[in-house]
Amino acid sequence: MxxxxxxxxxxxxxxxxxxxxxxxxxxxxxxxxxxxxxxxxxxxxxxxxxxxxxxxxxxxxxxxxxxxxxxxxxxxxxxxxxxxxxxxxxxxxxxxxxxxxxxxxxxxxxxxxxxxxxxxxxxxxxxxxxxxxxxxxxxxxxxxxxxxxxxxxxxxxxxxxxxxxxxxxxxxxxxMGRVNNIFISGILLALGMTCVLGVILAHTITHPIKEMTNHATAVAEGSFDQKMPVFGNDEIGQLSEAFNYMTSRLREALIQNEEEKEKLASILTNMSDGVIATDEAGKVILMNRRAGAILGVDEDELAGSDIAQVLGLTPEQADTFTEGTYVTMLLQISPEEEKEKSRHYMVRVTFTPIHRREFGITGTIAVLQDVTEQEKLEASRREFVANVSHELRTPLTTIKSYTEALDDGALDDPPLAARFVGVIQNETERMIRLVTDLLHLSRLDNKEALLRKQPTDVLEMLEDVSDRFSFQMQQKGILAEVRVEEGVQKAPFDRDQIDQVLDNLVSNALKYTPSGGSITMEAALTEGRLLAISVQDTGIGIPKKDLDRIFERFYRVDKARSRNMGGTGLGLSIAREIVLAHGGTISLQSELGQGTKVTFTLPLGDEGGSAS
Structure with a gap:
């Protein structure tokens, strides 16, 4: 061979x-x-x-x-x-x-x-x-x-x-035979010398070609540090110089390409949006980490899968996608491992076709933007507007009704007129409280509420809160108790703001605790040097299904009952915003029929200072 x-x-x-x-x-x-x-x-x-x-x-x-x-x-x-x-x-x-x-x-x-x-x-x-x-x-x-x-x-x-x-x-x-023999001998001698000269000539030509072949093989395998020797100024020498120039340019181009590839890979990996690339048949060829997180799979698992199945597109949506036009869809996606938890992502998917000259559409780029929080915020905004409208409409409707009654002749009946005027005053005060709470929330949301932090005696503050509600507690036969752990003396916070938090929490506990119950206010230090203040009652408690939304604005567990009690549905929301403004946290624990415990923490730093 x-x-x-x-x-x-x-x-x-x-x-x-x-x-x-x-x-x-x-x-x-x-x-x-x-x-x-x-x-x-x-x-x-x-x-x-x-x-x-x-x-x-x-x-x-x-x-x-x-x-x-x-x-x-x-x-x-x-x-x-x-x-x-x-x-x-x-x-x-x-x-x-x-x-x-x-x-x-x-x-x-x-x-x-x-x-x-x-x-x-x-x-x-x-x-x-x-x-x-x-x-x-x-x-x-x-x-x-x-x-x-x-x-x-x-x-x-x-x-x-x-x-x-x-x-x-x-x-x-x-x-003639002797002459022929001499001629044949000369031919053989000449052929022998020709072979030798041919080998030398062929080696002179092929040696640079072999060297170039070896270097080309090395370049093809990724070795760009070797340089082709130049054996002369002839055509082969010029070819060697051109090969060396080509190698250097190719090395520079590959280095630049690797840098661009690394940049692109880093961008794709760290993008907040998911990116999926497909071929002309709609098969997945590339997926970044964020897209895998949204879909709940590893990015290598879906290689070669059909994107319509991956995203759960309907036949109508799939037909729109395959038309090769710029398309935006809003999809609800449930990751595989989250299906049992009923967690869903609202994803805005934008399909952009990839066009190549003379080949038409060669693929599609799908950008997955997680708009779950945006949709939640939008839903919350709509719900908030509806709740505000409802909260304002109810007293306004009542005021309008009683005003019309007074206008229709109720003024001529002094006892009835006095009762109607009292209702109008109560509804007006209710609207004032609602607007005041909304303005307070607005200032907290916009960081416009200044926090005047001063060293405050915790025991004294809790006793003052207990004294403010003592008359109401005595009326309902509720026992009030204040507990302060040893070592808890003074802490830096805005006394007025924290008083409002405690008033809201105690007011709620008082509303939902039946006669003969108890309300306990307790202050202690945590391991992370945080001041933890809790308000615990023995009231009716809160169902587990409502615990996640209890701090939402206008959210009521029993809407009719809480509204009749005069609440605006903003107390816990205001309390949470005040605690967050102080740099703390607030949490709620409750068992239906056994009572509720609300705990908030405050940092102990910046004593004597003030912050916004």
């Missing part, structure tokens, strides 16, 4: 291409060179045979024509001496033929028996017919290539014979 992977590398491809280019070039050169050399050698060899045959035919013309005055007795023998001495060729046979084609002379002694016999070769027949260019290639029984040349012998325009030459081309082809 290693070699196939090597051949797929750029280095192997460069070496192969480089070697193939050299091999093809040398092959083309070799083919051309060998072909040209073969043609040249063959042409020269044939030309030499043609010239020898031409010269011999000239010499033989005089001998065979019998016209020459040579003084020789036997011209054939003289011609044989010329053939053997002057025209003897290594590996060639020369025959002199007469006009009939019979062999007169042969240069091969082994072919002496050819003398007197007729040579029937085609080239000989053509030569005896007067054709000068007669040649052909033959291969004998020993598989030796030979060149055959035949020339006519002319004497006075008459053919008197022919010259026949058969020359072996073995030496010529042996020479």
């Amino acid at each position: 290693k070699w196939p992977s090597f051949f797929r590398t750029i280095q192997a491809k460069l070496i192969i291409i480089y070697v193939l280019l050299i091999l093809i070039a040398m092959q083309l050169i070799g083919v051309y060179f060998v072909s040209a050399m073969k043609n040249s050698l063959t042409s020269n060899f044939t030309k030499d045979l043609q010239e020898r045959a031409e010269l011999l035919s000239v010499l033989a013309a005089d001998k065979l024509g019998g016209t020459g005055d040579t003084g020789e007795n036997n011209p054939v023998e003289s011609l044989g001496a010329i053939v053997n001495n002057l025209f003897n060729l290594n590996g060639a046979e020369i025959q002199v033929l007469d006009a009939s084609g019979k062999v007169l002379i042969t240069s091969y002694p082994s072919h002496a028996d050819y003398v007197g016999k007729k040579n029937t070769q085609t080239v000989v027949s053509r030569a005896l017919q007067g054709i000068k260019d007669n040649e052909e290639y033959v291969i004998d029984e020993d598989n030796v290539r030979k060149k055959v040349v035949a020339k006519p012998v002319m004497n006075n325009g008459k053919i008197v014979g022919a010259i026949y030459i058969v020359a072996s081309m073995k030496e010529l082809y042996d020479t």
Whole structure:
């Protein structure tokens, strides 16, 4: 498996291409060179045979024509001496033929028996017919290539014979073979050197690429501290510099992206509103901690869930959400772990589609705003306005009715008129008390009520409260008791304000405690160095369902009975606001039919000072 992977590398491809280019070039050169050399050698060899045959035919013309005055007795023998001495060729046979084609002379002694016999070769027949260019290639029984040349012998325009030459081309082809061997050796040597040079060249090119690949892999894995070495000023060097620049810019971009991501994650985590992100199919892909708290689940549990099911949307609401438009809904959500406690969140959900160019809507951002307290405050405001309206309307209606009665003639009946005027006065005083309490609450809400804190004797204050209600308690046969723990002497607070708190608490206890009961006022120190003052009665008590709302304004456990007793429904609310203004707390404990205990605490710091 290693070699196939090597051949797929750029280095192997460069070496192969480089070697193939050299091999093809040398092959083309070799083919051309060998072909040209073969043609040249063959042409020269044939030309030499043609010239020898031409010269011999000239010499033989005089001998065979019998016209020459040579003084020789036997011209054939003289011609044989010329053939053997002057025209003897290594590996060639020369025959002199007469006009009939019979062999007169042969240069091969082994072919002496050819003398007197007729040579029937085609080239000989053509030569005896007067054709000068007669040649052909033959291969004998020993598989030796030979060149055959035949020339006519002319004497006075008459053919008197022919010259026949058969020359072996073995030496010529042996020479060509040696040249080919030399050429092949040169090709192999050149290819070897080419391979070495190709490896060096390929390494020079691929080494920077390998380095860049390693650095690119490291960058992909998050390592941006390594720098690509620059091996030169060529294109690869410029590429290395560009790669280093890209790495630095990418590192800066990722650092900035991480910072922005951390900022966004911190913002999402610490947002007071819940945020849920979905994909184009409405599946939850992201949820912050606040959204999980509102829904009562872990933010990782709902990944991949459908947001319509998560928020409990109705089919109509889900259809509106999937339209991809800006939508705001008010939903009531019950967290899973709070369902048994019947706790609900009023959540205003705003759906904002995410648009991506060329892709349309790719998701939705849902912002969950907990408006439970706002809705409660709004409901309380509406209830407060309704209660104030009702509290004012009742005495006003009574005053109007009695005024109309007086106007209709009740003034003429003095006893009846006096009773009507008394009712009008009582209702007027009731409205004055109501307005006074409302103004007092308004000043406390707006921090406009100044607290004049002074060291106050706690025992003396409680005894004064008991003395103010002593006559009413004696009338109902209620026993009053004051208890002050040892060590409790003076404490800094606004005496008038705390007197009002105690008056409201004792007044309530007196109203709802039957004859023969008792009211106990007690002062003690807590572990946190707070002064705790409590008012406990043995009255009718308060049902548990009303305990959470007992300090709300105008809230009455028994509305008809408390209104008949002259209460405005603001006493406990005013008491709570005064205690909170002092920096303390107030709480109420009660059992139906067993009595009620109201306790408030006051801090002991800032003695002798005053605060608003």
